[in-house]
Amino acid sequence: MQLTDKVVVVTGGANGIGRALCLRFAAEGTRGVVVADVDPEGARQVAGRIGGLAIPTDVRQEADVVRLVDKATAAFGPIDLFCSNAGIAGEPGGVNVANDAWQRIWDVNVMAHVYAARAVLPQMLARGQGYLLQTASAAGLLTQIGAAPYSVTKHAAVAFAEWLAITYGDRGIKVSCLCPQGVNTNMLLHETGGIGDMLRQEAIEPQAVADSVIAGLAEEHFLILPHPRVTEYFRRKATDYERWLGGMRRLKHKWGLTD
Numbered sequence: 001m002q003l004t005d006k007v008v009v010v011t012g013g014a015n016g017i018g019r020a021l022c023l024r025f026a027a028e029g030t031r032g033v034v035v036a037d038v039d040p041e042g043a044r045q046v047a048g049r050i051g052g053l054a055i056p057t058d059v060r061q062e063a064d065v066v067r068l069v070d071k072a073t074a075a076f077g078p079i080d081l082f083c084s085n086a087g088i089a090g091e092p093g094g095v096n097v098a099n100d101a102w103q104r105i106w107d108v109n110v111m112a113h114v115y116a117a118r119a120v121l122p123q124m125l126a127r128g129q130g131y132l133l134q135t136a137s138a139a140g141l142l143t144q145i146g147a148a149p150y151s152v153t154k155h156a157a158v159a160f161a162e163w164l165a166i167t168y169g170d171r172g173i174k175v176s177c178l179c180p181q182g183v184n185t186n187m188l189l190h191e192t193g194g195i196g197d198m199l200r201q202e203a204i205e206p207q208a209v210a211d212s213v214i215a216g217l218a219e220e221h222f223l224i225l226p227h228p229r230v231t232e233y234f235r236r237k238a239t240d241y242e243r244w245l246g247g248m249r250r251l252k253h254k255w256g257l258t259d
Contacts (some may be wrong), residue, residue: 001131001174001217003028006235007076009068009120010035011059012111014042015186017135017178020206024214026050032076036068037086045070059112060104061088069119078123080215082115085135085178087154094148109153113160117255128172133213134161138181138230141223142237145165145252151185165222174220181227182211202227 008025012018014037023046025033033052036059037043043054053075057068074077090095090105113134114206124130137144140154158177165175182203209226216224237244 001081001220003030003081003214003217005029005031006080006084007032007072008034008080008081009072010083010085011037011057011065011068011116012135013037014214017180017183017206017209018085019046020085020210021085021213022046022050023028024207024210025081026052028156028214031100032072034068034072034075034159051215059084059115060107060204062115065112065115066119069123073123078127079120081131081133082116082120083133083135084113085110085133087135087137089147090149090153090198091146091148097149105149105153106156109150110156110160117160119163121173124173125168125171130172131174131176131217132161133176133178133217133224134164135178136161138225138227138233140177140180140236141179141230145248161222171227176213176216176222176224178209178213178216178224178226179230180212180225181202181230183209183226188202202229 003025008030010018010022010033013035015021022035023032033050035043035047035052035054036057038056038058039053040054042058043056047054053072055068055071057064059065077148086108088105088108091101117132120130134157136157137154138162139151140158144151158179164173184203184205204226212224212226
């Protein structure tokens with residue numbers, strides 16, 4: 001996919017990876033970029049830099065996502081690329097994490113993708129073309145030691161993207177799943193303890209993630225992996241699951257991570 005003259009929507013567009021995507025998409029010559037975020041002022045600032053449109057959106061609310069699609073379409077025309085990018089880290093821990101915390105991260109990291117596809121697919125299918133870019137995480141291919149809610153929801157996000165690609169790929173719908181590892185964003189900045197220290201060792205800038213996205217969209221790759229090592233880790237997991245599990249347990253002990 002080439003971005004020239006395309007209409008793009010980015011959720012979570014006010015900060016981090018989302019902001020970098022909005023700026024890079026605009027630089028690629030898009031016809032319109034819609035910056036959607038739960039932070040209205042942040043969205044307005046990004047939209048102001050690129051001549052885009054800011055739409056306050058809480059992706060946990062399906063009505064907000066439907067309204068986002070309707071307003072974006074009214075402003076620029078049919079949506080060519082919908083980037084379901086918003087996500088949260090949630091709470092560390094596993095079985096001890098409270099139900100309401102599990103539900104909140106599920107709503108943001110999984111159901112937001114479902115709401116986006118439900119809202120935008122009808123117009124894409126009617127035209128016989130469209131592109132869905134869903135931001136998951138390397139944790140969705142591997143795991144997130146010490147943070148079961150994040151790991152589980154990112155696995156689910158990858159699975160939903162796979163399902164969309166299989167189900168609608170023969171009807172003109174392209175799907176890519178973005179799975180970065182450590183990225184220098186507010187999310188990583190506020191990640192304390194061993195997992196944060198580990199991810200910061202090889203963290204990259206949001207702009208580098210945006211570069212990978214442009215390259216991945218151009219080749220229409222399903223998996224977009226800004227960190228090359230993730231490819232090798234994923235391959236090791238697939239070819240020797242038991243060895244990979246043992247290695248992850250050793251990594252857990254090395255960084256002093258608990259359940």
